[in-house]
Amino acid sequence: MTKTPHISVQHLDVHIGAQHILKDININIPDKKVTSIIGPSGCGKTTLLKSFNRLWDNTADVKITGKVLVDGEDIYAPDAEVTHIRKKMGLLSQRPYPLPMSIYDNVAYGPRIHGIRKKQVLDQLVEEQLKATGLWNEVKDRLNASATRLSIGQQQRLCLARGLAVGPEIILGDESTSALDPVSTAIIEDLFISLKEKYSIVLVTHILRQARRVSDYIIFVYMGKIIEFGPTEEVLLNPKEELTKEYVKGYIS
Amino acid sequence: MRKRKFEELFFRVLMILATIIVSGSFFLIVGTIFFKGLPYMNWDMITKTPGGGFYIGKEGGILNAIIGSFYVAGGATVLGLIISIPVAIFINLYMDGKRFLSNTIRMAFDVLFGIPSIVYGAFGFLIMVYFGIRASLLGGIIAVTLLVIPILVRTLDEVIRTVPFELRDATLSLGATRWETAKVVLRQIRPGIFTAILLYFGRAIGDVASVLFTAGFSDNIPTSLHEPAATLPLAIFFQLGSPVEEVQGRGYASALILTIIVLIITVLADILIKKFSKHKI
Secondary structure (H helix, E strand, C coil): CCCCCCEEEEEEEEEECCEEEEEEEEEEECCCCEEEEECCCCCCHHHHHHHCCCHHHHCCCEEEEEEEEECCEECCCCCCCHHHHHHCEEEECCCCCCCCCEHHHHHHHHHHHCCCCCHHHHHHHHHHHHHHCCCHHHHHHHCCCEHHHCCHHHHHHHHHHHHHCCCCCEEEEECCCCCCCHHHHHHHHHHHHHHCCCCEEEEECCCHHHHHHHCCEEEEEECCEEEEEEEHHHHHHCCCCHHHHHHHHCCCC | CHHHHHHHHHHHHHHHHHHHHHHHHHHHHHHHHHHHHHHHCCHHHHHCCCCCCHHHCCCCCCHHHHHHHHHHHHHHHHHHHHHHHHHHHHHHHHCCCCHHHHHHHHHHHHHHHHCCHHHHHHHHHHHHHHHCCCCCHHHHHHHHHHHHHHHHHHHHHHHHHCCCHHHHHHHHHCCCCHHHHHHHHHHHCHHHHHHHHHHHHHHHHHCCHHHHCCCCCCCCCCCCCCCCCCCHHHHHHHHHCCCCHHHHHHHHHHHHHHHHHHHHHHHHHHHHHHHHHHHCC
16 A cells, blocks of 8 residues: 555554453555454454544543554544544444434435535535435435434435535444345445445444455454454455454354 | 142232222322312303402402412423533533443432422522522422422433434534534434423422422412412412311312313323424434
8 A cells, every 4th residue: 555544543452441442453444445344242343443433432431542543643642623533434333323303404414514504505415425325216205204214224324325425535334234134234235335436434244244245355353453454355265364264164253 | 830820810919909099099089179179160260360258268269379380380390491401411411431420410319309399498498588589489480490400300311311322423423513412312302301391390380398488379460570479289278278168169179270280281291292203213
């Protein structure tokens, strides 16, 4: 890699209470690719993902040392401005959590809080993002209906559109398909693949087949450490480390 | 095997009996008020203030107490909300990471919640003496506000805690500030706020002890905050204490009116909750 990547993690350590969750993490997330973080439950996958946009700020007893550079800026520096960092990343959580408002307002929420007021601009943004997530044709006639009326798969795509509407560079997905049926899962996976043209995508998943289907790179985390990082085929089919081998074969889970 | 069947039967009978006793006493209470009060119910009761000689059985009604009660309970609920919402938001959305402190505050409100309303009345009275306020509508509102704040805070607190953390994460990761996040959370709990308002309005309107020294009593409808105001619970209390049969009957009629008001509020709360839950996850 010649230029600096969007996300670069240097010597990151995370403690929650007495537990040492992440130990000396060093990683450069490849730009405009899908990178999956895999590993057994409780290994620190989600912690790593959430440390990218400082969502840990809201949790008690968390101690973070080291650096997470987003576009060269250390987001844990004392003078870092957190709302502007978070704006660069869209988060897609395990289950969709639409805001308690209409479909239109859900997508327009982000742009509005960042100061866009003109209806024309908002209309265009909403249409654009709903098209990008393949939802437009399904909802264009009921934009003012409550977002909670949508099916859970549609809600997840709406949440993705809502995240994209603030113009992020990075998409973070935290087991984003775990609450969805197979059809909706396939739609979301396809979206990730098509969206990597414009965005750098980091996913947490515990489904190896999913990691294989969608990702270009894989990070294998075990007991709070990065064991292996490399292109998908290499890590899954030809792992260098013994632990990765055991995990991929299903001996440890 | 027989023991198991007997156990099943025994507890089943116990539960049925308990249910009958509880619902039976409900009907007994409502029935008593209804049958004793109904003969004395008439339009005058709810459209007129006490005339001369009302308390020895002559003409008039208790409009003064109905209006007074609405003023006191309404004022206290509004004032209580204005104070409680920021407290509930603050301990939930701004004090994360300081769990010890927020739990201490919660406990303080739990203790306040357990204090009998007569103590709030006495405390409100002290405040009034300090500021030189006479027994008046304002005094009543202050005392009842003190009474409803702890319950309002704890109810709103519990409602806010039902909002999933992921919803806050969702707005925060869009770059929202805490206040913007709080506004979304408030929207999410709007049905809960309505329930809280109506339930505690119902409680405030029926409380006697807090208004006993603070609101005073008057046969006129108060026209300013500094005039004494009659309240329904006190009106019931005074009338039931009378030796005149006519006045006692009107006491039951007043109790019936209060019960109907509370009933209407409860039903209204139910309807509003359904109407406002449309965005519920």
